[in-house]
Amino acid sequence: MLRDYMSKLPPEVLIELGRSEIAGVGVFAVKSIRKGRKIADGLGEKDFETLVPWGKWGEFDKTTQKKIWDFWIGTPEGFVPPENMDFNKLSIEWYFNHSCDGNVGFNRKGDFVAIRNIKKGEELTYDYGLAESNPRFSTRCNCGSSKCRKIITGNDWKEQAFRKSRISYMLPRLRRIPNCVRASVGAIPVRELQF
Numbered sequence: 001m002l003r004d005y006m007s008k009l010p011p012e013v014l015i016e017l018g019r020s021e022i023a024g025v026g027v028f029a030v031k032s033i034r035k036g037r038k039i040a041d042g043l044g045e046k047d048f049e050t051l052v053p054w055g056k057w058g059e060f061d062k063t064t065q066k067k068i069w070d071f072w073i074g075t076p077e078g079f080v081p082p083e084n085m086d087f088n089k090l091s092i093e094w095y096f097n098h099s100c101d102g103n104v105g106f107n108r109k110g111d112f113v114a115i116r117n118i119k120k121g122e123e124l125t126y127d128y129g130l131a132e133s134n135p136r137f138s139t140r141c142n143c144g145s146s147k148c149r150k151i152i153t154g155n156d157w158k159e160q161a162f163r164k165s166r167i168s169y170m171l172p173r174l175r176r177i178p179n180c181v182r183a184s185v186g187a188i189p190v191r192e193l194q195f
């Protein structure tokens, strides 16, 4: 029945890929999105059970390594792989660029939600520090926000000031870590990593 089908569609969220001023391709709101609205599935605890350990890194070719580094969420132990290890399975939300003042975050289930009202045509961005905990991850930021941190790292989530202002939008597993002491191993600039 058409009516059953219609009732399963998200009524408000419509997003699309477009050219971003931040970096390459980004995701844009086709219609305005209200604060609090779920935008897409994110990462649940179950997804972290499938972590690929960094020890397997050398088994991927350089191009795939670069893609993993750019798109898949890392932890100190490994990265969360795509379903069935299919690296072509990148749904639209995985093209969200980073902003140090992003308009998207995570809810308690780990889904992507709007953290403020988003206007039609606005780019959707989230702070990668809300999700990324690989201590070796680091990249220069081009978000253009007045709050820009200039360098984004996989250690940002541990910073007390970061946690204080953003804890309610962090991935649930990162909210639970009580000790905010920075890791003794510093982040390695991404250009120093061999792809």
Ligand SMILES: C[S@@+](CC[C@H](N)C(=O)[O-])C[C@H]1O[C@@H](n2cnc3c(N)ncnc32)[C@H](O)[C@@H]1O
Binding pocket: 020, 022, 023, 024, 025, 026, 069, 070, 071, 094, 095, 096, 097, 098, 099, 139, 140, 141, 142, 143
């Ligand atoms: C998940 S992809 C986002 C889609 C990407 N822009 C593209 O064209 O495929 C993440 C990559 O985009 C780039 N990127 C995202 N946000 C950025 C930012 N604020 N500053 C600089 N580069 C960014 C980085 O290369 C990062 O590894």
Ligand SMILES: [Zn+2]
Binding pocket: 099, 100, 101, 141, 142, 143, 144, 145, 147, 148, 149, 150
């Ligand atoms: Zn920034």
